[in-house]
Amino acid sequence: METSAFVDAVRRLIEGDPPDRDRPVIMEDPQGTDLHALVAALGSWAGRHRNLAAGGFVDPTLTERTGLPLVEPFGAGELLEMRGWGHRNRWIGCGVVASPYGPRTVAVIAHREDPASAGFPEGASWAEKLRIVTGWEPTPGPRVDWSTIEADLGTRLPSHYKEIVDLFGAGSFDEYFALVVPGGPGADQNPWKTYGPDLASGGLLPWGWSEFVPGLMWSTGATDPDEWTVVTQSECGEERHFDCGAGEFILRMLTDVQLGYPMSHASGHFFVSHGPLGM
Known part of the structure; x- marks a missing residue:
């Protein structure tokens, strides 16, 4: 079976009944x-993977929320490599296992518990709530130079938005919408450089987009950027105003069925990383 055919078979299984x-x-x-070809093919739509096992060594820190169900089916010394999403x-995994006939390539589909089933800790920030909802585990990498960007803009940006970007990096939530991330793939170091140094007049500043909501904007009229509220723009230019910031709005897009976005009805939520920032 060629790589493309095997990946197609895996995707059909993912789209069927959950395990x-x-x-x-x-x-x-x-x-x-x-394995490298398989990881690349799956990663082209599933995003950046996690290393769960390498060189016959299984990560001993794995838990239910970080991919343990993908390695549990294999006995001691059987699992040689495993990548997971x-x-x-x-949980989706692909790896290499030992057998009497030599190493063999496998894909694994396992049940994934809702990472937010236990609720949120008291006082959790919007970034932390999103991390819990998606089960995201931050990876080391370059961070955005916010001080330089804000100096160019002549204003701070909302602190909760910066915390979310620093925690998640460039990527998309539920393959549904993405944040504007300075230095992300295909993005400038300062994606707002054309907006000029004065945003105090109450103009709109983009912070994200999606297939169904092409414009996710801030209304920048408030003196304190942490009080900037969300405005959405449809393809025909229709605007909707929301009395909340970007962090709260993202969480509500994912979980609040009353808000009316499709992903609030999904069986679970995830973040697809597009890789490290090009800082």
Whole structure:
């Protein structure tokens, strides 16, 4: 089975019924697809992966929220490599396992618990709530030079937005919408440089976009940027105003069915990383 055919088979399985909580589904590629090619093919839509096992060594810190269900089906010394992704109520993994006939390439689909099932700790920030809802585990990497960007703009940006960007980096939530992230793939170091140094007049400043909501904006009239509220713009230019900041709005897009966005009805939530910032 060629890599593309194997990946197609994996995706069909992901789009079908979720796996039983105690019975992960293991697919073996009879042709022994190269693991790097398989990771690249899955990563092209699932985003940046997590390393769960490498060189026969399984990460001993793995938990239910970081990918443990993908390695549990294998016995001691059996699992050689495993890469994993969280996707709604499923874990997706691809790796290499030992067998009497030599190493074999496998894909694993396992049940994923709702990372937010225990609720939020008291006083959690919007960034922390989003981390819990998506099950995101931050990865080391370059951070945005906010002081330079804000000096160019002549204003601070909302602190909760900066915290979210610093925690998640460039990527998309539920493959549904993405943040404006300075230095992200295809983005300038200062994506707002054309907006000029004076935003005090109450203009609109973009902070994200999606297929269904092409314009996610801040109304910048408030003196304190942490009080900037959200304005959405449709393709036809229709505006809706929300009395909340970007962090609260993102969480509500994902979880509040009353707000009316499709992803609030999803079986789980996830973040697709587009890789490290090009700082």
